[in-house]
Amino acid sequence: MIYNIKLTTLSPVHIGGSNEEITSSGYFYNNGNLYIIDLYKLAYRLNELGLWEKYSEAGTPSISDFLNKNRNRLDANIIDFVKSISRRVLPSYYRNFSEGNVIKENIIDMLENRPFIPGSSLKGALRTAILNTMWGYDDNRLKLNNGFDVNNSSNFMQNILRTSVYGYSPSANTDIFKAVKVSDLFSNDENISAIYRVDTVNKTSTGRYSREIVGYEIYRECIKPNVTFAGTLIIDEYTAKKLNVRGIADVKGTIEKSQSFFKDNLIKEEERFHGVSNYFNEIKTGGANFRLGFGCGIENNTVIELLNDDNRMKVANTFKKLKNKGLFPVSKRIIMDGGKYWTMGWCKLEIG
Numbered sequence: 153m154i155y156n157i158k159l160t161t162l163s164p165v166h167i168g169g170s171n172e173e174i175t176s177s178g179y180f181y182n183n184g185n186l187y188i189i190d191l192y193k194l195a196y197r198l199n200e201l202g203l204w205e206k207y208s209e210a211g212t213p214s215i216s217d218f219l220n221k222n223r224n225r226l227d228a229n230i231i232d233f234v235k236s237i238s239r240r241v242l243p244s245y246y247r248n249f250s251e252g253n254v255i256k257e258n259i260i261d262m263l264e265n266r267p268f269i270p271g272s273s274l275k276g277a278l279r280t281a282i283l284n285t286m287w288g289y290d291d292n293r294l295k296l297n298n299g300f301d302v303n304n305s306s307n308f309m310q311n312i313l314r315t316s317v318y319g320y321s322p323s324a325n326t327d328i329f330k331a332v333k334v335s336d337l338f339s340n341d342e343n344i345s346a347i348y349r350v351d352t353v354n355k356t357s358t359g360r361y362s363r364e365i366v367g368y369e370i371y372r373e374c375i376k377p378n379v380t381f382a383g384t385l386i387i388d389e390y391t392a393k394k395l396n397v398r399g400i401a402d403v404k405g406t407i408e409k410s411q412s413f414f415k416d417n418l419i420k421e422e423e424r425f426h427g428v429s430n431y432f433n434e435i436k437t438g439g440a441n442f443r444l445g446f447g448c449g450i451e452n453n454t455v456i457e458l459l460n461d462d463n464r465m466k467v468a469n470t471f472k473k474l475k476n477k478g479l480f481p482v483s484k485r486i487i488m489d490g491g492k493y494w495t496m497g498w499c500k501l502e503i504g
Contacts, residue, residue: 153386153387153389153404153479154384154385154386155384155385155387155503155504156382156383156384156385156504157276157334157337157382157383157384157385157494157501157504158379158380158382158448158500158501158502158504159269159374159382159383159442159499159501159502160379160409160439160499160500160501161375161377161378161379161380161381161499162316162377162378162435162438162439162440162499162500162504163431163487163496163497163498163500164222164348164374164375164376164377164487164494164496164497164498165269165374165444165445165495165497165499166256166258166348166350166357166372166373166374166375166445166446166447166496167258167259167267167269167270167370167444167445167446168256168258168446169257169258169259169260170258171256172257172370173254173256174188174225174254174255174257174488175212175255175430176214176216176217176251176252176256177212177213177215179215179255180215180219180234180238180249181216181244181251181272182215182231182234182281184242184244185241185242185243186241186242186244186249186255186347187234187235187238187241187452188238188239188240188241188242188257189234189237189238190237190238190239190332191203192217193236193237193238194238196235197237198235199237199386201225201226201494202225203222203225203229204490206222210276211280212459214252215234215467216241216251217251218356219233219234239261239265240265242345242346242347242373242393242496243343243346243347244347249349251373253371254371255347255351255371255373256370256371256372256373256444257373258345258373258374258375258432260371261336263307263473264338267339267352268335268338268339268381268461269336269337269338269375269381269383269444270335270336271334271335271336271383271430272334272338273444273445274334274337274383274444274501275329275332275334275390276433276444276470277442277443277452278332278334278407278410279329280413280452280453281407281410281413281414281419281442282406282407282410282412283489284413284419284457285406285409285410285412285413298322298411301302301346306412307467307484314411316431323325326383330388331387331388331389331498332378332385332386332387333385333386333388333389334383334384334386334389335383335384335385335386336383337379337381337382337383338381338382338383339379339382339396340380341379341380342383343375343376344375344376344379344402345373345374345375346373346374346376347372347373347374347415348372348373348374348489349369349370349371349487349488350369350370350371350372350447350485350486351369351370351484351485351487351488352363352365352366352382352483352484352485352486353428353484354366354482354483354485355424355482355483355484355492360423360424360425360426360427360428361422361424361425361426361428361484363493365430365488366483372446373480374487374496377494380425383408384453385404385503387404392464395434403474404503407503408444408503411442411444411501414440414441414442414443414452415440415441417443417451417452417457418432418435418440418498420437420451421451421495424484425493425495429486429492429493429494429495430492431492431494434456435498438500438501440499441499441500441501442497442498442499442500442501443497443498443499443500444497445496445497446485446494446496446497447484447486447495447497447498449484449485449487450495
């Protein structure tokens with residue numbers, strides 16, 4: 153069966169690709185817009201103007217500094233010249249952005265030169281939701297906690313995910329998700345992304361997050377809220393029935409049921425941000441039932457929420473030393489925009 157799927161972003165979404173981080177040698181910032189430089193165009197144009205050797209000798213200089221120092225040798229004003237060597241132009245949602253910050257691009261479609269949602273990212277999020285849903289029943293949850301061994305291997309969480317459906321490590325020939333194929337998702341909306349500053353907040357002793365920003369600031373290209381993407385979900389019903397592991401041959405029904413996992417996490421996150429952010433009503437009104445991408449947190453990417461307090465502390469001890477392990481996980485990525493504290497990755501997923 154082939155189903156049309158629609159995904160609408162409700163808070164900023166960042167999905168990283170293979171692109172390297174971009175420093176001031178790879179972008180030019182002016183009047184709220186970030187011009188991402190095409191290095192091939194840059195080399196060609198500077199060579200035309202007899203500036204390539206000078207640029208090369210400078211190492212990897214700031215594009216802004218170099219062009220300003222050599223503005224009299226350009227064949228156009230600086231902004232027009234920058235436009236001629238840019239591959240993308242993005243607005244910055246952080247008004248105090250300045251040269252010197254490092255930027256991380258979203259994964260982009262190289263043909264259209266714009267962000268998309270990889271099918272693999274959506275399928276991975278679905279897998280986690282289904283695993284959490286299946287193990288959320290009391291009897292299964294008890295089995296999971298009784299059999300949990302944090303010292304089993306360095307990849308203990310991966311092992312839990314592999315075995316939680318099957319009771320053993322599956323092969324490619326027995327994986328129920330072999331019956332599910334998700335296409336990449338694309339949008340016809342205009343101006344779908346922007347540069348956001350991503351900050352970190354910590355929990356207080358109450359278990360709720362503080363307004364105080366900690367850690368270092370990072371800048372990422374994010375898909376903006378209220379952008380719609382479309383794609384297809386293909387379910388091979390014959391394979392699904394053949395691999396009917398623990399009764400999930402009805403893959404579409406299981407996917408729809410698993411969306412309660414994300415809804416439950418939204419309620420928990422709203423409580424943890426009580427008194428800090430009031431955007432959650434907006435997200436719930438938008439029909440949030442899915443989450444993916446950077447900043448979602450360990451709660452949405454693993455079965456951590458199914459573990460009891462003792463096992464959660466084992467995870468905390470294994471991951472890193474924490475001053476107050478009772479607060480694990482202790483931090484959260486947020487985006488401050490227009491007085492809102494956005495948590496990242498919230499979407500509405502519809503399966504036609």
